[in-house]
Amino acid sequence: METERICPNCHKPLAPDMPLGLCPECLLKAGLNTGPEPATGSSASSGFVPPTVADLAKLFPQLEILEFIGKGGMGAVYKARQPGLDRLVALKILPPSAASGLGFAERFNREARALARLNHPNIVTVHDFGQVAAGALPNAPAGTLHYLIMEYVDGGNLRQIERAGQFTPEQALAIVPQICEALQFAHNEGIVHRDIKPENILMDKRGRVKITDFGIAKILGLTADNAPLTGARDVVGTPHYMAPEQIEKPRTVDHRADIYSLGVVFYEMLTGELPIGRFAPPSRKVQVDVRLDEVVLHALEKEPELRYQQASQVKTAVENIANTSARALNAPGPEARPNPDALERQIAARDYHLYIGSCIRRGWALVRRDFWSTLGVTWLVLVLLAAAASFGQTTHHHGVMTFDTSVLSALLSGPLMGGLNYFLLMRIRGQHVGAEAAFAGFKASLVHLFLAGFVTEVLTVLGFACLILPGIYLLVAWSFTLPLVIDKGLEFWPAMRISRRTVTRHWWQVAALALVLFLLAVSGVLACGIGIAVTVPVSMAAFMYAYEDIFN
Amino acid sequence: MSDSEPTSAGGPAPRSPVFVTTHWSVVLTAGGGDTTGARRALEKLCQTYWYPLYAYVRRRSFTPQDAEDLTQDFFARFLEHDWVANADREKGRFRTFLLSALNHFLSNEWDKARAQKRGGGAPLLPLQFDTAETRYTREPADGVTPEQAFERRWALTLLETVTRRLGAEYDQAGKADLFAALNPCLVGDRTAQPYEELAKKLSLNEGAVKSAVHRLRQRYRLLLREEIANTVASPGDVEEELRHLVAVLGGRA
Secondary structure, three states: OOOOEEOOOOOOEEOOOOHHHOOHHHHHHOOOOOOOOOOOOOOOOOOOOOOOHHHHHHHOOOOEEEEEEEEEOOEEEEEEEEOOOOEEEEEEEOOHHHHHOOOHHHHHHHHHHHHHOOOOOOEOOEEEEEEEEOOOOOOOOOOEEEEEEEEOOOEEEHHHHHHHOOOOHHHHHHHHHHHHHHHHHHHHOOOOOOOOOHHHEEEEOOOOEEEOOOOHHHHOOOOOOOOOOOOOOOOOOOHHHOOHHHHHOHHHOOOHHHHHHHHHHHHHHHHOOOOOOOOOOHHHHOOOOOHHHHHHHHHOOOOHHHOOOOHHHHHHHHHHHHHHHHHHHHOOOOOOOOOHHHHHHHHHHOOOOOOHHHHHHHHHHHHHHOHHHHHHHHHHHHHHHHHHHHOOEEEEEEOOEEEEEEHHHHHHHHHHHHHHHHHHHHHHOOOOOOHHHHHHHHOOOHHHHHHHHHHHHHHHHHHHHHOHHHHHHHHHHOOOHHHHHHHHOOOHHHHHHHHHHHHHHOHHHHHHHHHHHHHHHHHHHHOOOOHHHHHHHHHHHHHHHHHHHHHO | OOOOOOOOOOOOOOOOOOOOOOHHHHHHHHOOOOOHHHHHHHHHHHHHOHHHHHHHHHHOOOOHHHHHHHHHHHHHHHHHHOHHHHOOOOOOEHHHHHHHHHHHHHHHHOOHHHHHHHOOOOOOOOOOHHHHHHHHHOOOOOOOOHHHHHHHHHHHHHHHHHHHHHHHHHHHOOOHHHHHHHHHHHOOOHHHOOHHHHHHHHOOOHHHHHHHHHHHHHHHHHHHHHHHHOOEOOOOHHHHHHHHHHHHHOOOO
16 A cells, blocks of 8 residues: 655645656646746747847947836847937847857847848838847846847737737738738848738837838748758747648748738738638628629739739739728719829829839740630730731821821720730739620720720821830830720820829839830840740730839 | 656757647647548547546446447447537637537447448557556446546546656656656645755755756646647647546546
């Protein structure tokens, strides 16, 4: 008969075969957050104890350390001031234990430099980074402490705001496009966040969204290429916001994982819950536009190929829904045309940068995806145009120039090309429209399209006739008139004006784009003439992507 | 049963597993789509927590042989039929889900006759039934309901898993002796530990002992929460589950 043992702590009898021979109740209680021991509430608490403000002040004499803001898995953040510039910054200290891995310093420098390139109003800017010798700091085992000096955001993160009260759908619809802009910008730079979640999305007091912790996961070496091979434990990301491929096939992760995480955040903002297991579409949980269901579900597709391929597409989709539902609520009158001045101001407010290579790549992806329909529709329109041109041809002489023009083609070019632009635009935005959409130019805005096409052609010809250069200038400047008319529903003169003003801000970029696309289209001839069948649609699609990037 | 992690060289330094993919959340996220990751995660969970189920079944007055067949059969169906598709956010805990799945199985599907005919195929999970019965008979035969027995066993299994991992970490770092000497310090208040005695026993100075104990307790706490996180749906639930299990062991749940 065994003598009964007593737990020295709670003095209750101790049964045999208990783990480590200790009292299980006491053992389990020891796991709770009691006492002065630094245990944080999150289940991802690490052994990292953040340095005190006084300690840090010694390490960073060039900064005025104001207060400790918070600690997360990715490090500790402090509010500080740069006295020279008299601006507030956020000082982020990375956990020292993370810095002991192999190749950390090199990764840190490389990633931090990449982050420093992310200069965007919706991304928390990195001002500086480096390491300091930590010396005899308690709890910092090794010598160096890695840090980042970042933009200070006066506000909270989405999780805090969510806790304070549920988001209204309108707020969610205002936040998501900003996140999309930030993501698209970063993706264009080749940087994937990998850890989009409410805690990483900050909002300042003016309601501007700022995404933080970009690439921090990579710095800390927690991405798939660095993770040890022991099971699925160290894969980066917070489980619920991670795309399936981040768990299943971490090495194949690309920017589309961020789009999935965005979908989760969006769903949570709308419904207050996470999309786990078999979840209901948002419109069935809260009072939101049914069209949002499709957007959210499309972003939450398990296969990356089935998701939105670009963050900008999500943004356009959401903004369309927001605009049309707002219009339905606010404008019962016959005011169908948007205010061109307001639109112009809106477009002018957002500066743009054209990524020609990216446009071409995306154009190619679009054509490849919807191969036969894009090819078919493009060539149908072009053939019709050519037919119209050969019909009723008249020859004009002007000086040394000879122009073969046809009144019919001048009349039809606007609506036909406008329709083609519309078709490509809808495909870009992930809306499956049939070939008849290419003739949308004949339904909506017919007069304006025809005018736009006609007037542009006439004026450009005149421009060419007088002097080549003004002609080229005008041709490039008015290149977006047609898409503006058919997409935004503008009248032709405002559309021409907006196109010209927007293009002239970066005329050389647009000119370069036009030249490259023209060469691309024509280069198809080199591939035994048939290649042109493909290169023309590709360059047209690339042009529409450029339109999306600039105006949307 | 569950993998113990090789720690970085130089002892069980708290390597910050900053983000953990917890098993149950992987399973839930897969949402019934039978992806390999989800299946592996589910298998791991079942392998860790099968004994509480066995104890429950025995408590329900099944004979040892029947209990063995039943448990084996249940897990085979469980993994095969992907009942997780029916798990939604409400069933946030793997613990409650497993038990309700078993009850469902018992009332609807388990047919003793069928189990006896099954015979042929190799079991999907290597469960040690030979020792299971021995363990069961050593359990205190007090007047607890089968559910209470299940939960109690669950808490104990959790602790066993965590302490085993902890011990293995120290073992791999060549500090098994240190672990053996220090592990009583896991219970009780930080200030109430016999630092002086231990210092003498291990021939270290008291400061070193204090920080070693501190590290041990930190690591234990981390592993415990990780292990619990494996069975709950979101990180916020860990605290609640921990409190529940404390109450279970205290006989108050």
